[in-house]
Amino acid sequence: MKPLVVKQLSRTFKGHKVINDLSFSLDRGLIYGFLGPNGSGKTMTIRLIVSLIKMDRGEVFIEGKDLNKNREEALQHIGAIVEDPDLYTYLSGRQNLEHFARMSQKPISEERIEQVIDLVELTNRIDDKVKTYSLGMKQRLGIAVSILHQPSVLILDEPTNGLDPNGIKELRYYLRRLAKQDGVTLLVSSHQLREVEVLCDRAIVIKDGQAVDEFDLRSSATESTYSVYVTASPEADAYTQLAQFGNVEKNENQFVIYDQPYEQIPAIVETLVQQNVRYMRFVTNKVGRALLLVIRVREG
Incomplete structure:
Protein backbone atom coordinates (compact mmCIF):
# COMPACT_ATOMS: atom_id res chain seq x y z
CA MET A 1 0.00 0.00 0.00
CA LYS A 2 1.32 3.43 -0.94
CA PRO A 3 1.25 5.95 1.92
CA LEU A 4 -0.28 8.72 -0.22
CA VAL A 5 -2.34 8.45 -3.39
CA VAL A 6 -3.92 11.46 -5.14
CA LYS A 7 -6.45 10.76 -7.90
CA GLN A 8 -7.95 13.30 -10.31
CA LEU A 9 -7.86 16.10 -7.77
CA SER A 10 -9.59 19.31 -8.91
CA ARG A 11 -10.26 22.69 -7.37
CA THR A 12 -11.64 25.92 -8.83
CA PHE A 13 -10.91 29.31 -7.26
CA LYS A 14 -12.59 32.53 -8.41
CA GLY A 15 -13.73 30.87 -11.62
CA HIS A 16 -10.25 29.56 -12.45
CA LYS A 17 -9.39 25.86 -12.31
CA VAL A 18 -6.28 25.97 -10.12
CA ILE A 19 -5.97 22.18 -9.77
CA ASN A 20 -7.02 20.18 -12.81
CA ASP A 21 -7.32 16.37 -12.55
CA LEU A 22 -4.04 16.09 -10.66
CA SER A 23 -2.88 12.54 -9.92
CA PHE A 24 0.28 11.18 -8.30
CA SER A 25 1.38 8.74 -5.59
CA LEU A 26 4.29 8.43 -3.17
CA ASP A 27 6.38 5.37 -2.30
CA ARG A 28 7.20 4.69 1.33
CA GLY A 29 10.33 6.11 2.94
CA LEU A 30 11.30 8.38 0.05
CA ILE A 31 11.67 12.16 -0.05
CA TYR A 32 9.82 13.78 -2.94
CA GLY A 33 10.40 17.27 -4.26
CA PHE A 34 7.21 19.04 -5.36
CA LEU A 35 8.22 21.45 -8.11
CA GLY A 36 6.63 23.94 -10.44
CA PRO A 37 6.67 27.62 -11.36
CA ASN A 38 4.85 30.18 -9.23
CA GLY A 39 1.10 29.79 -9.59
CA SER A 40 1.33 26.16 -10.68
CA GLY A 41 -0.83 24.99 -7.76
CA LYS A 42 1.71 23.52 -5.33
CA THR A 43 0.43 25.18 -2.16
CA MET A 44 -3.21 24.68 -3.17
CA THR A 45 -2.52 20.96 -3.67
CA ILE A 46 -0.97 20.70 -0.22
CA ARG A 47 -3.94 22.50 1.36
CA LEU A 48 -6.30 20.06 -0.34
CA ILE A 49 -4.33 17.01 0.79
CA VAL A 50 -4.29 18.10 4.43
CA SER A 51 -7.96 19.13 4.24
CA LEU A 52 -7.47 22.84 4.92
CA ILE A 53 -9.78 23.46 1.96
CA LYS A 54 -12.31 21.22 0.23
CA MET A 55 -11.72 19.66 -3.15
CA ASP A 56 -14.29 20.08 -5.94
CA ARG A 57 -13.75 16.49 -6.95
CA GLY A 58 -11.16 13.75 -6.79
CA GLU A 59 -9.82 11.36 -4.18
CA VAL A 60 -6.99 11.41 -1.65
CA PHE A 61 -5.98 8.20 0.14
CA ILE A 62 -3.63 8.38 3.13
CA GLU A 63 -2.53 4.90 4.21
CA GLY A 64 -5.54 3.59 2.32
CA LYS A 65 -7.98 5.83 4.18
CA ASP A 66 -10.27 7.90 1.95
CA LEU A 67 -10.02 11.58 2.94
CA ASN A 68 -13.55 12.22 1.70
CA LYS A 69 -15.14 9.37 3.66
CA ASN A 70 -12.86 8.97 6.70
CA ARG A 71 -11.33 12.41 7.17
CA GLU A 72 -10.24 12.12 10.82
CA GLU A 73 -8.83 8.63 10.41
CA ALA A 74 -6.95 9.61 7.24
CA LEU A 75 -5.44 12.74 8.80
CA GLN A 76 -4.05 10.74 11.73
CA HIS A 77 -1.41 9.44 9.31
CA ILE A 78 -0.24 12.80 7.99
CA GLY A 79 1.75 15.73 9.37
CA ALA A 80 2.29 19.06 7.65
CA ILE A 81 3.80 22.51 7.86
CA VAL A 82 2.07 24.80 5.39
CA GLU A 83 4.11 27.99 5.08
CA ASP A 84 5.38 29.03 8.57
CA PRO A 85 5.21 26.71 11.62
CA ASP A 86 2.20 27.55 13.80
CA LEU A 87 3.96 28.13 17.14
CA TYR A 88 3.28 30.10 20.31
CA THR A 89 6.36 32.27 20.70
CA TYR A 90 5.58 33.30 24.30
CA LEU A 91 5.74 29.64 25.37
CA SER A 92 8.79 27.44 25.61
CA GLY A 93 9.48 24.76 23.03
CA ARG A 94 8.41 22.09 25.51
CA GLN A 95 5.19 23.92 26.35
CA ASN A 96 4.38 24.12 22.65
CA LEU A 97 4.85 20.38 22.27
CA GLU A 98 2.75 19.66 25.36
CA HIS A 99 0.00 21.95 24.08
CA PHE A 100 -0.19 20.28 20.67
CA ALA A 101 0.02 16.84 22.30
CA ARG A 102 -3.10 17.66 24.34
CA MET A 103 -4.89 18.80 21.17
CA SER A 104 -4.10 15.59 19.30
CA GLN A 105 -6.85 13.03 18.84
CA LYS A 106 -4.22 10.35 19.29
CA PRO A 107 -2.82 9.97 22.85
CA ILE A 108 0.76 11.23 23.01
CA SER A 109 2.99 10.23 25.90
CA GLU A 110 5.72 12.20 27.66
CA GLU A 111 8.13 9.64 26.27
CA ARG A 112 7.06 10.51 22.72
CA ILE A 113 7.58 14.21 23.42
CA GLU A 114 11.12 13.46 24.60
CA GLN A 115 11.71 11.35 21.48
CA VAL A 116 10.86 14.18 19.08
CA ILE A 117 12.90 16.67 21.11
CA ASP A 118 15.88 14.35 20.75
CA LEU A 119 15.17 13.73 17.06
CA VAL A 120 15.36 17.43 16.14
CA GLU A 121 18.19 18.00 18.65
CA LEU A 122 16.58 20.79 20.66
CA THR A 123 17.29 19.30 24.09
CA ASN A 124 19.53 22.18 25.20
CA ARG A 125 17.00 24.87 24.25
CA ILE A 126 13.64 23.14 24.64
CA ASP A 127 12.75 25.00 27.86
CA ASP A 128 13.58 28.44 26.42
CA LYS A 129 10.83 30.64 25.01
CA VAL A 130 10.32 30.16 21.29
CA LYS A 131 10.72 33.91 20.68
CA THR A 132 14.42 33.45 21.47
CA TYR A 133 14.84 30.73 18.81
CA SER A 134 16.52 31.24 15.47
CA LEU A 135 14.42 30.64 12.36
CA GLY A 136 16.09 27.28 11.87
CA MET A 137 15.25 26.22 15.43
CA LYS A 138 11.63 27.26 14.90
CA GLN A 139 11.50 25.11 11.77
CA ARG A 140 12.89 22.16 13.71
CA LEU A 141 10.35 22.68 16.49
CA GLY A 142 7.62 22.91 13.85
CA ILE A 143 8.72 19.55 12.47
CA ALA A 144 8.72 18.12 16.00
CA VAL A 145 5.11 19.29 16.44
CA SER A 146 4.07 17.85 13.08
CA ILE A 147 5.48 14.39 13.85
CA LEU A 148 4.27 14.10 17.47
CA HIS A 149 1.48 11.73 16.45
CA GLN A 150 3.93 9.58 14.44
CA PRO A 151 2.56 10.22 10.95
CA SER A 152 3.78 8.10 8.07
CA VAL A 153 3.56 11.05 5.65
CA LEU A 154 5.04 14.51 6.26
CA ILE A 155 4.31 17.43 3.91
CA LEU A 156 6.38 20.62 4.05
CA ASP A 157 5.63 23.78 2.06
CA GLU A 158 8.78 25.86 1.45
CA PRO A 159 10.53 24.67 4.64
CA THR A 160 13.82 26.43 3.83
CA ASN A 161 12.31 29.91 3.40
CA GLY A 162 14.42 32.45 5.29
CA LEU A 163 17.02 29.93 6.46
CA ASP A 164 20.72 30.64 6.12
CA PRO A 165 22.96 27.99 4.48
CA ASN A 166 23.76 26.37 7.84
CA GLY A 167 20.07 26.23 8.76
CA ILE A 168 19.25 24.61 5.43
CA LYS A 169 22.01 22.03 5.95
CA GLU A 170 20.70 21.19 9.43
CA LEU A 171 17.11 20.87 8.19
CA ARG A 172 18.27 18.57 5.39
CA TYR A 173 19.92 16.31 7.98
CA TYR A 174 16.74 16.00 10.09
CA LEU A 175 14.50 15.33 7.09
CA ARG A 176 16.82 12.61 5.79
CA ARG A 177 16.92 11.09 9.26
CA LEU A 178 13.12 10.98 9.37
CA ALA A 179 12.93 9.23 6.02
CA LYS A 180 15.78 6.77 6.43
CA GLN A 181 15.49 5.89 10.13
CA ASP A 182 11.76 6.23 10.74
CA GLY A 183 10.45 5.34 7.27
CA VAL A 184 8.49 8.59 6.97
CA THR A 185 7.52 9.58 3.42
CA LEU A 186 8.09 13.28 2.71
CA LEU A 187 6.65 15.64 0.12
CA VAL A 188 8.67 18.88 0.08
CA SER A 189 7.55 21.90 -1.93
CA SER A 190 10.43 24.28 -2.55
CA HIS A 191 11.56 26.95 -5.01
CA GLN A 192 15.20 26.23 -4.05
CA LEU A 193 15.80 23.72 -6.81
CA ARG A 194 19.43 23.03 -5.97
CA GLU A 195 18.34 22.01 -2.48
CA VAL A 196 15.66 19.72 -3.91
CA GLU A 197 18.30 17.96 -5.98
CA VAL A 198 20.51 17.45 -2.93
CA LEU A 199 17.73 16.41 -0.53
CA CYS A 200 15.17 14.46 -2.52
CA ASP A 201 15.02 10.96 -3.98
CA ARG A 202 12.36 11.77 -6.57
CA ALA A 203 10.60 14.85 -7.92
CA ILE A 204 7.10 15.60 -9.16
CA VAL A 205 6.68 18.60 -11.47
CA ILE A 206 3.32 20.33 -11.91
CA LYS A 207 2.15 23.11 -14.20
CA ASP A 208 -1.30 24.71 -14.31
CA GLY A 209 -2.51 22.28 -11.67
CA GLN A 210 -1.50 19.14 -13.57
CA ALA A 211 1.41 16.73 -13.10
CA VAL A 212 3.69 17.05 -16.13
CA ASP A 213 6.63 14.89 -15.07
CA GLU A 214 8.06 12.66 -12.35
CA PHE A 215 11.65 11.49 -12.23
CA ASP A 216 14.35 9.86 -10.13
CA LEU A 217 16.91 12.30 -8.73
CA ARG A 218 19.24 9.50 -7.63
CA SER A 219 19.61 7.91 -11.06
CA SER A 220 23.10 7.95 -12.55
CA ALA A 221 21.40 8.80 -15.82
CA THR A 222 19.97 12.05 -14.43
CA GLU A 223 20.19 14.70 -17.12
CA SER A 224 22.33 17.76 -16.53
CA THR A 225 23.27 20.78 -18.62
CA TYR A 226 24.80 24.19 -18.03
CA SER A 227 23.57 27.75 -17.84
CA VAL A 228 25.96 30.24 -19.44
CA TYR A 229 26.22 33.83 -18.16
CA VAL A 230 28.06 36.32 -20.39
CA THR A 231 28.88 40.00 -19.98
CA ALA A 232 30.20 41.27 -23.32
CA SER A 233 30.40 44.17 -25.74
CA PRO A 234 29.21 45.31 -28.16
CA GLU A 235 25.96 44.00 -26.67
CA ALA A 236 24.12 43.82 -30.00
CA ASP A 237 26.86 41.65 -31.53
CA ALA A 238 27.05 39.50 -28.41
CA TYR A 239 23.31 38.85 -28.55
CA THR A 240 23.46 37.92 -32.23
CA GLN A 241 26.26 35.41 -31.72
CA LEU A 242 24.83 33.86 -28.54
CA ALA A 243 21.40 33.44 -30.14
CA GLN A 244 22.91 30.77 -32.40
CA PHE A 245 23.08 28.48 -29.37
CA GLY A 246 19.55 28.89 -28.01
CA ASN A 247 17.16 31.34 -26.39
CA VAL A 248 19.03 34.30 -24.90
CA GLU A 249 17.75 36.28 -21.93
CA LYS A 250 19.01 39.71 -20.89
CA ASN A 251 19.43 39.89 -17.12
CA GLU A 252 20.60 43.35 -16.03
CA ASN A 253 24.03 43.72 -17.67
CA GLN A 254 24.52 40.10 -18.71
CA PHE A 255 23.14 37.58 -21.17
CA VAL A 256 21.98 34.13 -20.08
CA ILE A 257 21.64 30.99 -22.22
CA TYR A 258 20.04 27.96 -20.57
CA VAL A 283 30.43 31.91 -16.09
CA THR A 284 28.81 28.48 -16.29
CA ASN A 285 26.58 26.82 -13.72
CA LYS A 286 25.71 23.16 -13.85
CA VAL A 287 21.97 22.62 -14.02
CA GLY A 288 20.59 19.33 -12.74
CA ARG A 289 17.41 17.79 -13.99
CA ALA A 290 15.13 19.38 -11.38
CA LEU A 291 16.11 22.88 -12.44
CA LEU A 292 16.14 21.94 -16.11
CA LEU A 293 12.61 20.57 -15.97
CA VAL A 294 11.25 23.69 -14.28
CA ILE A 295 13.00 25.93 -16.83
CA ARG A 296 11.34 23.95 -19.61
CA VAL A 297 7.97 24.08 -17.87
CA ARG A 298 8.24 27.86 -17.55
CA GLU A 299 9.13 28.22 -21.22
CA GLY A 300 6.40 25.81 -22.36
Whole structure:
Protein backbone atom coordinates (compact mmCIF):
# COMPACT_ATOMS: atom_id res chain seq x y z
CA MET A 1 0.00 0.00 0.00
CA LYS A 2 1.32 3.43 -0.94
CA PRO A 3 1.25 5.95 1.92
CA LEU A 4 -0.28 8.72 -0.22
CA VAL A 5 -2.34 8.45 -3.39
CA VAL A 6 -3.92 11.46 -5.14
CA LYS A 7 -6.45 10.76 -7.90
CA GLN A 8 -7.95 13.30 -10.31
CA LEU A 9 -7.86 16.10 -7.77
CA SER A 10 -9.59 19.31 -8.91
CA ARG A 11 -10.26 22.69 -7.37
CA THR A 12 -11.64 25.92 -8.83
CA PHE A 13 -10.91 29.31 -7.26
CA LYS A 14 -12.59 32.53 -8.41
CA GLY A 15 -13.73 30.87 -11.62
CA HIS A 16 -10.25 29.56 -12.45
CA LYS A 17 -9.39 25.86 -12.31
CA VAL A 18 -6.28 25.97 -10.12
CA ILE A 19 -5.97 22.18 -9.77
CA ASN A 20 -7.02 20.18 -12.81
CA ASP A 21 -7.32 16.37 -12.55
CA LEU A 22 -4.04 16.09 -10.66
CA SER A 23 -2.88 12.54 -9.92
CA PHE A 24 0.28 11.18 -8.30
CA SER A 25 1.38 8.74 -5.59
CA LEU A 26 4.29 8.43 -3.17
CA ASP A 27 6.38 5.37 -2.30
CA ARG A 28 7.20 4.69 1.33
CA GLY A 29 10.33 6.11 2.94
CA LEU A 30 11.30 8.38 0.05
CA ILE A 31 11.67 12.16 -0.05
CA TYR A 32 9.82 13.78 -2.94
CA GLY A 33 10.40 17.27 -4.26
CA PHE A 34 7.21 19.04 -5.36
CA LEU A 35 8.22 21.45 -8.11
CA GLY A 36 6.63 23.94 -10.44
CA PRO A 37 6.67 27.62 -11.36
CA ASN A 38 4.85 30.18 -9.23
CA GLY A 39 1.10 29.79 -9.59
CA SER A 40 1.33 26.16 -10.68
CA GLY A 41 -0.83 24.99 -7.76
CA LYS A 42 1.71 23.52 -5.33
CA THR A 43 0.43 25.18 -2.16
CA MET A 44 -3.21 24.68 -3.17
CA THR A 45 -2.52 20.96 -3.67
CA ILE A 46 -0.97 20.70 -0.22
CA ARG A 47 -3.94 22.50 1.36
CA LEU A 48 -6.30 20.06 -0.34
CA ILE A 49 -4.33 17.01 0.79
CA VAL A 50 -4.29 18.10 4.43
CA SER A 51 -7.96 19.13 4.24
CA LEU A 52 -7.47 22.84 4.92
CA ILE A 53 -9.78 23.46 1.96
CA LYS A 54 -12.31 21.22 0.23
CA MET A 55 -11.72 19.66 -3.15
CA ASP A 56 -14.29 20.08 -5.94
CA ARG A 57 -13.75 16.49 -6.95
CA GLY A 58 -11.16 13.75 -6.79
CA GLU A 59 -9.82 11.36 -4.18
CA VAL A 60 -6.99 11.41 -1.65
CA PHE A 61 -5.98 8.20 0.14
CA ILE A 62 -3.63 8.38 3.13
CA GLU A 63 -2.53 4.90 4.21
CA GLY A 64 -5.54 3.59 2.32
CA LYS A 65 -7.98 5.83 4.18
CA ASP A 66 -10.27 7.90 1.95
CA LEU A 67 -10.02 11.58 2.94
CA ASN A 68 -13.55 12.22 1.70
CA LYS A 69 -15.14 9.37 3.66
CA ASN A 70 -12.86 8.97 6.70
CA ARG A 71 -11.33 12.41 7.17
CA GLU A 72 -10.24 12.12 10.82
CA GLU A 73 -8.83 8.63 10.41
CA ALA A 74 -6.95 9.61 7.24
CA LEU A 75 -5.44 12.74 8.80
CA GLN A 76 -4.05 10.74 11.73
CA HIS A 77 -1.41 9.44 9.31
CA ILE A 78 -0.24 12.80 7.99
CA GLY A 79 1.75 15.73 9.37
CA ALA A 80 2.29 19.06 7.65
CA ILE A 81 3.80 22.51 7.86
CA VAL A 82 2.07 24.80 5.39
CA GLU A 83 4.11 27.99 5.08
CA ASP A 84 5.38 29.03 8.57
CA PRO A 85 5.21 26.71 11.62
CA ASP A 86 2.20 27.55 13.80
CA LEU A 87 3.96 28.13 17.14
CA TYR A 88 3.28 30.10 20.31
CA THR A 89 6.36 32.27 20.70
CA TYR A 90 5.58 33.30 24.30
CA LEU A 91 5.74 29.64 25.37
CA SER A 92 8.79 27.44 25.61
CA GLY A 93 9.48 24.76 23.03
CA ARG A 94 8.41 22.09 25.51
CA GLN A 95 5.19 23.92 26.35
CA ASN A 96 4.38 24.12 22.65
CA LEU A 97 4.85 20.38 22.27
CA GLU A 98 2.75 19.66 25.36
CA HIS A 99 0.00 21.95 24.08
CA PHE A 100 -0.19 20.28 20.67
CA ALA A 101 0.02 16.84 22.30
CA ARG A 102 -3.10 17.66 24.34
CA MET A 103 -4.89 18.80 21.17
CA SER A 104 -4.10 15.59 19.30
CA GLN A 105 -6.85 13.03 18.84
CA LYS A 106 -4.22 10.35 19.29
CA PRO A 107 -2.82 9.97 22.85
CA ILE A 108 0.76 11.23 23.01
CA SER A 109 2.99 10.23 25.90
CA GLU A 110 5.72 12.20 27.66
CA GLU A 111 8.13 9.64 26.27
CA ARG A 112 7.06 10.51 22.72
CA ILE A 113 7.58 14.21 23.42
CA GLU A 114 11.12 13.46 24.60
CA GLN A 115 11.71 11.35 21.48
CA VAL A 116 10.86 14.18 19.08
CA ILE A 117 12.90 16.67 21.11
CA ASP A 118 15.88 14.35 20.75
CA LEU A 119 15.17 13.73 17.06
CA VAL A 120 15.36 17.43 16.14
CA GLU A 121 18.19 18.00 18.65
CA LEU A 122 16.58 20.79 20.66
CA THR A 123 17.29 19.30 24.09
CA ASN A 124 19.53 22.18 25.20
CA ARG A 125 17.00 24.87 24.25
CA ILE A 126 13.64 23.14 24.64
CA ASP A 127 12.75 25.00 27.86
CA ASP A 128 13.58 28.44 26.42
CA LYS A 129 10.83 30.64 25.01
CA VAL A 130 10.32 30.16 21.29
CA LYS A 131 10.72 33.91 20.68
CA THR A 132 14.42 33.45 21.47
CA TYR A 133 14.84 30.73 18.81
CA SER A 134 16.52 31.24 15.47
CA LEU A 135 14.42 30.64 12.36
CA GLY A 136 16.09 27.28 11.87
CA MET A 137 15.25 26.22 15.43
CA LYS A 138 11.63 27.26 14.90
CA GLN A 139 11.50 25.11 11.77
CA ARG A 140 12.89 22.16 13.71
CA LEU A 141 10.35 22.68 16.49
CA GLY A 142 7.62 22.91 13.85
CA ILE A 143 8.72 19.55 12.47
CA ALA A 144 8.72 18.12 16.00
CA VAL A 145 5.11 19.29 16.44
CA SER A 146 4.07 17.85 13.08
CA ILE A 147 5.48 14.39 13.85
CA LEU A 148 4.27 14.10 17.47
CA HIS A 149 1.48 11.73 16.45
CA GLN A 150 3.93 9.58 14.44
CA PRO A 151 2.56 10.22 10.95
CA SER A 152 3.78 8.10 8.07
CA VAL A 153 3.56 11.05 5.65
CA LEU A 154 5.04 14.51 6.26
CA ILE A 155 4.31 17.43 3.91
CA LEU A 156 6.38 20.62 4.05
CA ASP A 157 5.63 23.78 2.06
CA GLU A 158 8.78 25.86 1.45
CA PRO A 159 10.53 24.67 4.64
CA THR A 160 13.82 26.43 3.83
CA ASN A 161 12.31 29.91 3.40
CA GLY A 162 14.42 32.45 5.29
CA LEU A 163 17.02 29.93 6.46
CA ASP A 164 20.72 30.64 6.12
CA PRO A 165 22.96 27.99 4.48
CA ASN A 166 23.76 26.37 7.84
CA GLY A 167 20.07 26.23 8.76
CA ILE A 168 19.25 24.61 5.43
CA LYS A 169 22.01 22.03 5.95
CA GLU A 170 20.70 21.19 9.43
CA LEU A 171 17.11 20.87 8.19
CA ARG A 172 18.27 18.57 5.39
CA TYR A 173 19.92 16.31 7.98
CA TYR A 174 16.74 16.00 10.09
CA LEU A 175 14.50 15.33 7.09
CA ARG A 176 16.82 12.61 5.79
CA ARG A 177 16.92 11.09 9.26
CA LEU A 178 13.12 10.98 9.37
CA ALA A 179 12.93 9.23 6.02
CA LYS A 180 15.78 6.77 6.43
CA GLN A 181 15.49 5.89 10.13
CA ASP A 182 11.76 6.23 10.74
CA GLY A 183 10.45 5.34 7.27
CA VAL A 184 8.49 8.59 6.97
CA THR A 185 7.52 9.58 3.42
CA LEU A 186 8.09 13.28 2.71
CA LEU A 187 6.65 15.64 0.12
CA VAL A 188 8.67 18.88 0.08
CA SER A 189 7.55 21.90 -1.93
CA SER A 190 10.43 24.28 -2.55
CA HIS A 191 11.56 26.95 -5.01
CA GLN A 192 15.20 26.23 -4.05
CA LEU A 193 15.80 23.72 -6.81
CA ARG A 194 19.43 23.03 -5.97
CA GLU A 195 18.34 22.01 -2.48
CA VAL A 196 15.66 19.72 -3.91
CA GLU A 197 18.30 17.96 -5.98
CA VAL A 198 20.51 17.45 -2.93
CA LEU A 199 17.73 16.41 -0.53
CA CYS A 200 15.17 14.46 -2.52
CA ASP A 201 15.02 10.96 -3.98
CA ARG A 202 12.36 11.77 -6.57
CA ALA A 203 10.60 14.85 -7.92
CA ILE A 204 7.10 15.60 -9.16
CA VAL A 205 6.68 18.60 -11.47
CA ILE A 206 3.32 20.33 -11.91
CA LYS A 207 2.15 23.11 -14.20
CA ASP A 208 -1.30 24.71 -14.31
CA GLY A 209 -2.51 22.28 -11.67
CA GLN A 210 -1.50 19.14 -13.57
CA ALA A 211 1.41 16.73 -13.10
CA VAL A 212 3.69 17.05 -16.13
CA ASP A 213 6.63 14.89 -15.07
CA GLU A 214 8.06 12.66 -12.35
CA PHE A 215 11.65 11.49 -12.23
CA ASP A 216 14.35 9.86 -10.13
CA LEU A 217 16.91 12.30 -8.73
CA ARG A 218 19.24 9.50 -7.63
CA SER A 219 19.61 7.91 -11.06
CA SER A 220 23.10 7.95 -12.55
CA ALA A 221 21.40 8.80 -15.82
CA THR A 222 19.97 12.05 -14.43
CA GLU A 223 20.19 14.70 -17.12
CA SER A 224 22.33 17.76 -16.53
CA THR A 225 23.27 20.78 -18.62
CA TYR A 226 24.80 24.19 -18.03
CA SER A 227 23.57 27.75 -17.84
CA VAL A 228 25.96 30.24 -19.44
CA TYR A 229 26.22 33.83 -18.16
CA VAL A 230 28.06 36.32 -20.39
CA THR A 231 28.88 40.00 -19.98
CA ALA A 232 30.20 41.27 -23.32
CA SER A 233 30.40 44.17 -25.74
CA PRO A 234 29.21 45.31 -28.16
CA GLU A 235 25.96 44.00 -26.67
CA ALA A 236 24.12 43.82 -30.00
CA ASP A 237 26.86 41.65 -31.53
CA ALA A 238 27.05 39.50 -28.41
CA TYR A 239 23.31 38.85 -28.55
CA THR A 240 23.46 37.92 -32.23
CA GLN A 241 26.26 35.41 -31.72
CA LEU A 242 24.83 33.86 -28.54
CA ALA A 243 21.40 33.44 -30.14
CA GLN A 244 22.91 30.77 -32.40
CA PHE A 245 23.08 28.48 -29.37
CA GLY A 246 19.55 28.89 -28.01
CA ASN A 247 17.16 31.34 -26.39
CA VAL A 248 19.03 34.30 -24.90
CA GLU A 249 17.75 36.28 -21.93
CA LYS A 250 19.01 39.71 -20.89
CA ASN A 251 19.43 39.89 -17.12
CA GLU A 252 20.60 43.35 -16.03
CA ASN A 253 24.03 43.72 -17.67
CA GLN A 254 24.52 40.10 -18.71
CA PHE A 255 23.14 37.58 -21.17
CA VAL A 256 21.98 34.13 -20.08
CA ILE A 257 21.64 30.99 -22.22
CA TYR A 258 20.04 27.96 -20.57
CA ASP A 259 20.18 24.26 -21.36
CA GLN A 260 23.66 24.02 -22.88
CA PRO A 261 25.51 20.67 -22.99
CA TYR A 262 29.03 20.77 -21.58
CA GLU A 263 30.69 20.14 -24.95
CA GLN A 264 28.96 23.23 -26.38
CA ILE A 265 30.70 25.67 -24.02
CA PRO A 266 34.07 25.88 -25.90
CA ALA A 267 32.15 26.56 -29.11
CA ILE A 268 30.38 29.52 -27.49
CA VAL A 269 33.70 31.02 -26.38
CA GLU A 270 35.28 30.41 -29.80
CA THR A 271 32.38 32.08 -31.61
CA LEU A 272 32.61 35.20 -29.46
CA VAL A 273 36.37 35.45 -30.04
CA GLN A 274 36.13 34.90 -33.80
CA GLN A 275 33.46 37.59 -34.15
CA ASN A 276 35.51 40.10 -32.12
CA VAL A 277 33.02 40.20 -29.28
CA ARG A 278 34.91 41.15 -26.14
CA TYR A 279 33.61 39.33 -23.09
CA MET A 280 34.38 40.61 -19.59
CA ARG A 281 32.68 37.76 -17.75
CA PHE A 282 31.91 34.18 -18.77
CA VAL A 283 30.43 31.91 -16.09
CA THR A 284 28.81 28.48 -16.29
CA ASN A 285 26.58 26.82 -13.72
CA LYS A 286 25.71 23.16 -13.85
CA VAL A 287 21.97 22.62 -14.02
CA GLY A 288 20.59 19.33 -12.74
CA ARG A 289 17.41 17.79 -13.99
CA ALA A 290 15.13 19.38 -11.38
CA LEU A 291 16.11 22.88 -12.44
CA LEU A 292 16.14 21.94 -16.11
CA LEU A 293 12.61 20.57 -15.97
CA VAL A 294 11.25 23.69 -14.28
CA ILE A 295 13.00 25.93 -16.83
CA ARG A 296 11.34 23.95 -19.61
CA VAL A 297 7.97 24.08 -17.87
CA ARG A 298 8.24 27.86 -17.55
CA GLU A 299 9.13 28.22 -21.22
CA GLY A 300 6.40 25.81 -22.36
